[in-house]
Amino acid sequence: MTGIRTGFIGIGSQGAPMAHRMLARFPLTVWARRPDGAADFAQKGAGVAASVEELGAACDHVGLCVVNDADVLDICGRLVPAMKPGGLLALHSTVLPQTADAVEGLCSRRGVAMVDAPVSGGAPGAEAGTMTVMCGGSRAAFEQARPVFESFAALIVLLGPAGAGQKAKIVNNALMAANMGLAQAALQAGEALGVDREALAELVKASSGRSFGFEVYARIPQPRAFEHGAKMLLKDTDLLAAILPGSPDTAMLENAAKSFLLRATGTAD
Numbered sequence: 001m002t003g004i005r006t007g008f009i010g011i012g013s014q015g016a017p018m019a020h021r022m023l024a025r026f027p028l029t030v031w032a033r034r035p036d037g038a039a040d041f042a043q044k045g046a047g048v049a050a051s052v053e054e055l056g057a058a059c060d061h062v063g064l065c066v067v068n069d070a071d072v073l074d075i076c077g078r079l080v081p082a083m084k085p086g087g088l089l090a091l092h093s094t095v096l097p098q099t100a101d102a103v104e105g106l107c108s109r110r111g112v113a114m115v116d117a118p119v120s121g122g123a124p125g126a127e128a129g130t131m132t133v134m135c136g137g138s139r140a141a142f143e144q145a146r147p148v149f150e151s152f153a154a155l156i157v158l159l160g161p162a163g164a165g166q167k168a169k170i171v172n173n174a175l176m177a178a179n180m181g182l183a184q185a186a187l188q189a190g191e192a193l194g195v196d197r198e199a200l201a202e203l204v205k206a207s208s209g210r211s212f213g214f215e216v217y218a219r220i221p222q223p224r225a226f227e228h229g230a231k232m233l234l235k236d237t238d239l240l241a242a243i244l245p246g247s248p249d250t251a252m253l254e255n256a257a258k259s260f261l262l263r264a265t266g267t268a269d
Contacts, residue, residue: 003027004026004027004060004061004147004148005026005027005029005058005059005060005061006022006026006027006028006029006059006060006061006062006063006148007028007029007030007031007049007055007056007058007059007061007062007063008022008028008029008030008031008062008063008064008065009030009031009032009052009055009062009063009064009065009066009075009079010063010064010065010066010092010093011030011032011037011038011041011065012065013123014065014119014122014123014126015063015065015092016040016123017123017126017127017152018063018065018092018119018126018131018152019041019046019063020041020044020126020127021126021127021129021151021152022063022148022151022152023041023044023045023046024151025148025151026061026148026151027047028041028046028047029046029047029048029049029055029058029059030046030047030048030049030055031048031049031050031051031052031054031055032048035048051078052075052078052079052082053078053079053081053082054082055079055082056078056079056080056081056082056083056087057082057083057084059083059087060084060086060087060088061087061088061090061144061145061148062079062083062087062088062089062090063090063092063148064076064079064089064090064091064092064093065092065093066093067093068093068095068235069095069096069099071093072091072093072095072099072103073099073102073103076089076103076106077106080103080106080107080110080112081110083110083112084112085110085111085112086111086112086113087112087113088112088113088114088115088141088144088145089103089107089112089113089114089115090114090115090117090145090148090149091103091114091115091116091117091118092117092118092119093118094118094166094169094170094173094232094235094236094239095166095239096166096239096242096243097116097136097163097164097166097167097243098163099166100116100136100162100163100165100166101162101163103116103162104116104137104162104163113137113138113140113141113144113145114137114141114162115135115136115137115141115142115145115162115165116135116136116137116162116163116164116165116166117133117134117135117136117137117145117149117165118133118134118165118166118168118169119131119132119133119134119153119169120132120134120169120172121153126152129151129152129153129154130153130154131152131153131154131155132153132154132155132156132157133149133153133155133156133157133165134157134159134164134165134168134169134172135149135156135157135158135159135164135165136158136159136160136161136162136163136164136165136166136167136168137158137161137162137165138161139158142158167243169236170236170239170240170243171240171253173232173233173236173237174233174236174237174240174253174254174257175213175253175257176212176213176233177213177230177233177234177236177237177256177257177258177260177261178213178253178256178257178260179211179212179213179214179217180213180214180216180217180226180257180260180261181256181257181258181259181260181261182211182213182214182256183211183213183214183216183217183218183260184217184223184259184260184263185259186200186204186209186214187200187201187217187218201214201218204218205218217260223260223263223264224263224264224266226264227264227265227266229264230260230261230264230265231265233257233261234258234261234262234265237254237257237258237261240253240254241254
């Protein structure tokens, strides 16, 4: 272990394996709304903070991976004032770029560095240490965060100032959803033409029409089997429409994405 005192808030299905990777290299403190949510980390030697403020005061680097903008702003309002100047906050949630800007402003007033750093790869990528981290922030903050990010990621990219990581993640997730919508249409077209679905799927995965979205869709029996993931992608697709309203390109991407996501979440026929 190195001397960087790390912390993590948001130890859910994606955050937990990220935090476990951090614990393998760094001293780690976690906080969870429900105490039993942190029991596994305590058994493996992590500290468990009694409050968000206690965690902030104890750590040099804090990763935050909660679901929505409101939770990010609520937790950061308690966390950042407790952090010591010179510390760093890594915002791994996928939220509006404006939310990342607001958090950076809060951090700046406290002398805390901030990187918005949404991730791609899901729990399997975190467990394998192969995630992609899409970063927005200063070069100095990026370099400060990199050693911790390297514990769970293989590709770490600085895309611009704070908020740039969120913009890239939102576009990436909308494209993923659009590719799944196109995969659904392509496989349905093949079935209508009398082509064996499984054989067509194997063909496309080795041919020019392949995409990660196609590979994911080809593994599920029907759209509703992807309901949990679709809810998250639908949120991110709505974020894209919020930051680029009225754009023809956005509308095209949004429509392709939602054709699949609304079916997968059971909100469309």
